[in-house]
Amino acid sequence: MSEYVLEMRNIWKVYPNGVTANKGVNLKVKKGEIHALLGENGAGKSTLMKILFGFERPTEGEIYYNGELVNINSPYKAIELGIGMVHQHFMLVPSLTVVENVVLGMEPRKGLSIDLKKSIEFVENEMNKYGLPVPLKEKVKDISVGMKQRVEIIKTLVRGADLIILDEPTAVLTPQETVELFKALKNLTKAGKTVIFITHKLNEVKEIADRITVLRRGKTIGEAEVKNITEKDMSRMMVGRDVDIEIDKTPAKPGKIVLEAKNLEYTRFDGVKMLKGVNLKLREGEILGIAGVEGNGQTELVDIITGMDKPENGEIFIFGKNMKEADNPYEFRKIGMSFIPADRMLHGVSKEDTIEENLISDRFNRAPFSKKGVLKYNKITEFAKRMIKEFDIRTDGPKTAVKMLSGGNIQKVVVAREFTSNSKIIVADQPTRGIDIAAADFIRRRLVKERDNNVAVLLISSDLTELLEVSDRILVIYHGEFVAHFENIKEIDEQILGEYMLGIKKMSKEEMGDLI
Amino acid sequence: MKSTKRYEVYRTAIAIAIALALGYILILLSAFPKGDMAFFDKLKSAIKDANDAFRTFLISPVLKHRRGHWVFNLRGFIQWINESVPIMITGLAVSLIFTARHFNIGAEGQLFLGAAIATGAAIYFPSIPIITPIIVILIASMVGAAWSAIPGYLKSKWNASEVVTSLMLNYVALYMGLFIIKTFLRDPNAGQLVSLKFSDSATLFLLNDRYRWHSGILIALALSFALWFVMKKTTWGYKVRLIGNNKHFAYYSGINTQKTFFQVHLLSGAIAGTAGIIELLGYYGRFVWLYSPGYGWDGIIIATLARNNPIYVPVAALFLSYIRVGAKTMGRYTNIPPEMVAILQATIILLVTAEAFLSQMKQRAIEKEAKHTEEAIVGGETNE
Ligand SMILES: Nc1ncnc2c1ncn2[C@@H]1O[C@H](COP(=O)(O)OP(=O)(O)O)[C@@H](O)[C@H]1O
Numbered sequence: 001m002s003e004y005v006l007e008m009r010n011i012w013k014v015y016p017n018g019v020t021a022n023k024g025v026n027l028k029v030k031k032g033e034i035h036a037l038l039g040e041n042g043a044g045k046s047t048l049m050k051i052l053f054g055f056e057r058p059t060e061g062e063i064y065y066n067g068e069l070v071n072i073n074s075p076y077k078a079i080e081l082g083i084g085m086v087h088q089h090f091m092l093v094p095s096l097t098v099v100e101n102v103v104l105g106m107e108p109r110k111g112l113s114i115d116l117k118k119s120i121e122f123v124e125n126e127m128n129k130y131g132l133p134v135p136l137k138e139k140v141k142d143i144s145v146g147m148k149q150r151v152e153i154i155k156t157l158v159r160g161a162d163l164i165i166l167d168e169p170t171a172v173l174t175p176q177e178t179v180e181l182f183k184a185l186k187n188l189t190k191a192g193k194t195v196i197f198i199t200h201k202l203n204e205v206k207e208i209a210d211r212i213t214v215l216r217r218g219k220t221i222g223e224a225e226v227k228n229i230t231e232k233d234m235s236r237m238m239v240g241r242d243v244d245i246e247i248d249k250t251p252a253k254p255g256k257i258v259l260e261a262k263n264l265e266y267t268r269f270d271g272v273k274m275l276k277g278v279n280l281k282l283r284e285g286e287i288l289g290i291a292g293v294e295g296n297g298q299t300e301l302v303d304i305i306t307g308m309d310k311p312e313n314g315e316i317f318i319f320g321k322n323m324k325e326a327d328n329p330y331e332f333r334k335i336g337m338s339f340i341p342a343d344r345m346l347h348g349v350s351k352e353d354t355i356e357e358n359l360i361s362d363r364f365n366r367a368p369f370s371k372k373g374v375l376k377y378n379k380i381t382e383f384a385k386r387m388i389k390e391f392d393i394r395t396d397g398p399k400t401a402v403k404m405l406s407g408g409n410i411q412k413v414v415v416a417r418e419f420t421s422n423s424k425i426i427v428a429d430q431p432t433r434g435i436d437i438a439a440a441d442f443i444r445r446r447l448v449k450e451r452d453n454n455v456a457v458l459l460i461s462s463d464l465t466e467l468l469e470v471s472d473r474i475l476v477i478y479h480g481e482f483v484a485h486f487e488n489i490k491e492i493d494e495q496i497l498g499e500y501m502l503g504i505k506k507m508s509k510e511e512m513g514d515l516i
Numbered sequence: 517m518k519s520t521k522r523y524e525v526y527r528t529a530i531a532i533a534i535a536l537a538l539g540y541i542l543i544l545l546s547a548f549p550k551g552d553m554a555f556f557d558k559l560k561s562a563i564k565d566a567n568d569a570f571r572t573f574l575i576s577p578v579l580k581h582r583r584g585h586w587v588f589n590l591r592g593f594i595q596w597i598n599e600s601v602p603i604m605i606t607g608l609a610v611s612l613i614f615t616a617r618h619f620n621i622g623a624e625g626q627l628f629l630g631a632a633i634a635t636g637a638a639i640y641f642p643s644i645p646i647i648t649p650i651i652v653i654l655i656a657s658m659v660g661a662a663w664s665a666i667p668g669y670l671k672s673k674w675n676a677s678e679v680v681t682s683l684m685l686n687y688v689a690l691y692m693g694l695f696i697i698k699t700f701l702r703d704p705n706a707g708q709l710v711s712l713k714f715s716d717s718a719t720l721f722l723l724n725d726r727y728r729w730h731s732g733i734l735i736a737l738a739l740s741f742a743l744w745f746v747m748k749k750t751t752w753g754y755k756v757r758l759i760g761n762n763k764h765f766a767y768y769s770g771i772n773t774q775k776t777f778f779q780v781h782l783l784s785g786a787i788a789g790t791a792g793i794i795e796l797l798g799y800y801g802r803f804v805w806l807y808s809p810g811y812g813w814d815g816i817i818i819a820t821l822a823r824n825n826p827i828y829v830p831v832a833a834l835f836l837s838y839i840r841v842g843a844k845t846m847g848r849y850t851n852i853p854p855e856m857v858a859i860l861q862a863t864i865i866l867l868v869t870a871e872a873f874l875s876q877m878k879q880r881a882i883e884k885e886a887k888h889t890e891e892a893i894v895g896g897e898t899n900e
């Protein structure tokens with residue numbers, strides 16, 4: 001038997017929409033190691049792991065597990081073999097307790113009902129074995145993201161997993177939670193388990209992984225022992241060239257207040273109070289960043305500020321105008337706001353329509369794009385060609401359907417439209433999530449450039465590095481309230497933000513100053 | 517993406533071919549003679565009969581057999597064109613509403629009530645050539661729009677399913693229409709329930725008197741072109757396509773989606789409302805229906821076949837009326853039941869619309885194309 005528990009050989013995957021996500025990928029994982037699968041967004045990492053877990057069928061290729069050729073045609077088969085997966089999005093039932101979630105589908109029974117006592121014993125036993133405590137009797141909807149992830153890991157363990165796949169586990173965690181996760185992973189390998197860990201964060205790789213495999217554009221670029229390779233080499237392997245992530249940025253010269261939110265309150269459909277009296281002031285010529293663990297009110301705040309939704313209480317002023325009467329994003333756009341939405345496939349584009357049609361959705365009614373209600377397609381195409389060039393959208397041409405583009409290029413279509421509408425306010429909600437480094441870098445630079453042209457930018461991001469790099473001020477939101485305000489970004493780091501994001505610390509009203 | 521477009525065409529063509537083959541087999545089965553002949557003789561006789569019947573079915577709308585020659589069948593041809601008119605119009609109405617991804621299936625009721633009310637105008641309105649038919653058609657159109665506005669309004673106001681409301685309203689329209697004809701417009705001298713005759717100048721002008729080839733086809737074709745222009749070239753059509761493809765995106769972009777949805781219901785109803793009266797004005801000269809003629813349902817079939825594209829609607833409508841006329845003629849000259857054609861139609865629709873059908877083939881084409889472009893991209897990468 002070879003030294004590898006897992007070998008994936010020459011894996012190809014063509015999705016039904018024509019995207020080739022894996023192009024002859026090879027992956028070799030040794031027993032008992034933490035193996036980092038490294039690559040930019042869209043490199044094909046999740047696809048490869050879904051194939052390993054039986055969620056997707058490879059178009060071509062072979063998988064050897066413990067030296068034997070296996071045919072993993074469903075997740076059941078993967079579980080049977082001892083492969084477990086923690087997905088990017090958790091697959092838990094929020095209304096059930098932790099223990100119920102863990103034993104779901106394999107619960108010990110007492111007559112027709114679950115034998116709760118036995119279940120708890122069983123799960124407790126497992127969690128102590130690996131040093132992974134979880135609050136067994138609490139409902140999943142009441143526990144933190146870090147805990148949910150741990151529940152997912154325990155779920156795989158009780159199903160007998162020896163090889164555990166974690167798809168970007170740290171993307172949703174605060175720095176403190178990440179530390180905890182890494183401890184847990186080390187415990188697992190000590191107990192003889194093997195871990196495949198997907199990420200695109202290099203410092204994490206250095207910290208935790210034994211070996212790496214790098215993917216780029218669906219191909220294996222190389223594998224290496226972590227101790228023999230520098231972060232710089234890894235990033236070159238990932239991106240294909242040297243990257244300079246630093247953005248040169250002059251100090252902001254903020255002007256007058258253009259957007260003001262006063263005392264916003266919002267209750268979600270399920271009765272949860274998402275915003276508890278939020279105040280915010282945004283000035284022209286500055287980038288105001290908003291940090292927070294997802295689900296702390298950011299979505300609701302953005303929806304209200306951009307006119308997608310109405311607050312329950314409170315008011316929005318744009319250029320001093322009360323937007324109370326405006327009940328449609330149209331009014332917000334007209335007054336000079338543009339908006340890069342977090343969910344680009346839902347709000348940012350119409351994927352069945354062409355690039356050019358997506359680029360004019362907010363201005364088709366105006367010259368030169370139409371005249372007396374008739375579209376001027378030659379003008380539209382001309383404009384789209386210019387945008388494709390200026391924003392470096394990789395495509396065959398302006399008449400290509402948006403669904404044929406990669407995530408990064410779809411996002412470029414969105415920003416091309418939103419950056420060229422002559423707005424004085426830009427609300428950017430997770431503008432670089434899930435896109436490649438080059439495109440993300442481009443968008444960040446562009447945000448700074450807009451700021452230098454005296455545009456006001458509101459940046460909501462769960463990428464703390466990005467926030468710290470781009471913002472001039474940062475607000476931290478926790479449980480529907482701002483709990484911190486930093487006007488001097490140079491003095492803070494991810495750790496400090498993390499403490500406020502988790503609600504460990506909170507600033508007083510005086511400490512936050514009068515810009516809030 | 518070229519090859520996937522091509523597969524759409526292949527898919528339709530193969531579906532039609534399979535349906536026709538199936539039709540032939542059914543004709544063959546129903547042509548088997550009874551009695552105690554040898555099986556082989558039965559088969560021979562059945563094949564001969566089936567071939568004759570199938571030939572009639574396929575070509576009778578354009579050709580007929582006269583003294584040993586195939587000659588142009590003017591009567592069949594006119595019947596073919598005339599029958600395509602109302603379903604072409606409902607096909608347009610349905611393809612419009614389907615483009616917005618709303619499923620108002622009330623075209624049947626809209627055309628029935630529109631025709632019933634406009635019949636009053638066609639009987640009593642002062643006779644002015646050209647003007648009268650236009651006014652009569654406009655009245656039907658307004659009735660259709662108003663009838664369609666009800667589900668549209670209920671949808672935007674209370675989010676009531678337009679499928680259910682429009683379906684229910686079809687029945688209301690049917691009985692209201694019959695009530696109007698029976699109570700106010702009935703011709704007491706006629707043997708069955710029909711309206712009084714329309715005034716002379718209310719009727720559409722005829723392209724051929726003998727077989728009553730009426731000018732409705734010109735109206736339907738003009739409507740098709742006009743709707744195509746609106747959908748593909750105007751800002752309004754752009755809005756409709758956008759809200760149909762992703763209404764969240766349309767709303768985010770600043771489009772008043774509620775208003776546009778409502779306008780779509782209105783326009784679709786306005787088009788559907790004319791489908792019935794145009795046929796009555798052109799062909800029958802009075803209201804003749806005792807029950808729903810079914811054109812609204814045909815509209816759904818046609819919109820589906822035409823992939824909601826107004827420019828393909830005439831093709832789909834002509835196709836459907838062609839096989840119907842062919843089947844009727846076949847029924848007249850042979851012993852094959854005309855119900856055959858219903859089976860044939862159902863098969864075609866089923867095959868054409870089943871997205872899964874031939875998807876295996878489609879997937880392979882995509883994979884091929886993907887690998888192809890991949891090579892092109894990889895080739896270009898070295899220049900970076
Ligand atoms: N279910 C799917 N259908 C079609 N394309 C997909 C699907 N999942 C992923 N893709 C595409 O495949 C490529 C690789 O995606 P993924 O494996 O998720 O990358 P990664 O996890 O490295 O970010 C991307 O271009 C993505 O858009």
Ligand SMILES: [Mg+2]
Nearest residue numbers: 045046088168
């Ligand atoms: Mg992924």
